[in-house]
Amino acid sequence: xxxxxxxxxxxxxxxxxxxxxxxxxxxxxxxxxxxxxxxxxxxxxxxxxxxxxxxxxxxxxxxxxxxxxxxxxxxxxxxxxxxx
Amino acid sequence: xxxxxxxxxxxxxxxxxxxxxxxxxxxxxxxxxxxxxxxxxxxxxxxxxxxxxxxxxxxxxxxxxxxxxxxxxxxxxxxxxxxxxxxxxxxxxxxxxxxxxxxxxxxxxxxxxxxxxxxxxxxxxxxxxxxxxxxxxxxxxxxxxxxxxxxxxxxxxxxxxxxxxxxxxxxxxxxxxxxxxxxxxxxxxxxxxxxxxxxxxxxxxxxxxxxxxxxxxxxxxxxxxxxxxxxxxxxxxx
Numbered sequence: 034x035x036x037x038x039x040x041x042x043x044x045x046x047x048x049x050x051x052x053x054x055x056x057x058x059x060x061x062x063x064x065x066x067x068x069x070x071x072x073x074x075x076x077x078x079x080x081x082x083x084x085x086x087x088x089x090x091x092x093x094x095x096x097x098x099x100x101x102x103x104x105x106x107x108x109x110x111x112x113x114x115x116x117x
Numbered sequence: 118x119x120x121x122x123x124x125x126x127x128x129x130x131x132x133x134x135x136x137x138x139x140x141x142x143x144x145x146x147x148x149x150x151x152x153x154x155x156x157x158x159x160x161x162x163x164x165x166x167x168x169x170x171x172x173x174x175x176x177x178x179x180x181x182x183x184x185x186x187x188x189x190x191x192x193x194x195x196x197x198x199x200x201x202x203x204x205x206x207x208x209x210x211x212x213x214x215x216x217x218x219x220x221x222x223x224x225x226x227x228x229x230x231x232x233x234x235x236x237x238x239x240x241x242x243x244x245x246x247x248x249x250x251x252x253x254x255x256x257x258x259x260x261x262x263x264x265x266x267x268x269x270x271x272x273x274x275x276x277x278x279x280x281x282x283x284x285x286x287x288x289x290x291x292x293x294x295x296x297x298x299x300x301x302x303x304x305x306x307x308x309x310x311x312x313x314x315x316x317x318x319x320x321x322x323x324x325x326x327x328x329x330x331x332x333x334x335x336x337x338x339x340x341x342x343x344x345x346x347x348x349x350x351x352x353x354x355x
Binding site for chain 1: 174175178179182210211217218220221222223224225263265266267291
């Protein structure tokens with residue numbers, strides 16, 4: 034078994050309204066930051082994971098996303114595995 | 118008298134009101150703790166409102182893996198009757214027992230106020246004492262109440278008459294098609310965002326929610342019309 038650090042990004046699906054992202058965008062505008070286009074707000078999870086290899090770690094992280102970490106109706110996710 | 122199991126999760130906060138409302142409706146209501154795996158042969162299960170597991174990750178996402186939810190799923194999949202109110206609705210969606218999902222309110226604010234809804238479906242065990250098209254005033258209290266379903270699912274819900282309650286006048290949270298409550302295709306699982314248990318007596322400002330619980334007891338209401346009588350133009354259990 035090897036130790037991996039798994040970074041998981043969970044984002045609201047692009048087709049859905051993201052009021053948090055919109056609120057952040059408006060706040061940035063009102064602070065004078067110009068040129069900010071659409072802002073989307075999601076979640077970032079960092080897992081320490083013991084796995085046989087990088088592929089195994091990624092497969093298990095994807096299974097975690099499918100089961101719990103992301104809602105298949107409303108969210109998309111991205112998994113990145115790093116060796117520690 | 119029906120046996121009604123009110124499931125209590127850590128963070129449930131409408132469980133006591135829901136138990137009282139079910140009892141006021143004539144049911145034999147009792148609590149089932151989320152660690153229990155035996156629902157004790159209920160006729161209906163109610164998942165009450167609240168903030169189970171602090172709404173961590175997503176509302177209902179962790180509660181759906183509680184030990185009791187296996188029993189609730191088995192009950193539902195065998196045709197058993199289940200109602201989810203607010204957080205309970207969120208849990209049922211997370212568990213895949215109802216289609217769609219509930220996301221952050223479109224205007225981000227937590228909303229706690231009465232809203233107007235229209236009864237769209239009266240062929241569920243929780244709405245059969247209402248009249249179709251009737252408008253009710255019931256309170257909402259949620260931050261994550263925006264019902265979301267993809268276009269195909271929403272069309273199926275509409276075509277199948279699975280929208281149970283719909284916001285009228287004002288859509289408080291940005292829900293798809295103004296949806297305030299849905300049922301599954303089998304019509305035995307119902308989820309609603311408003312809180313009928315908080316408006317089941319005049320002293321609470323109105324009793325528009327009472328018939329959700331009276332509906333349960335109005336067994337075969339159409340066949341046994343003698344159990345029901347019209348009071349103020351509404352059907353109430355005698």
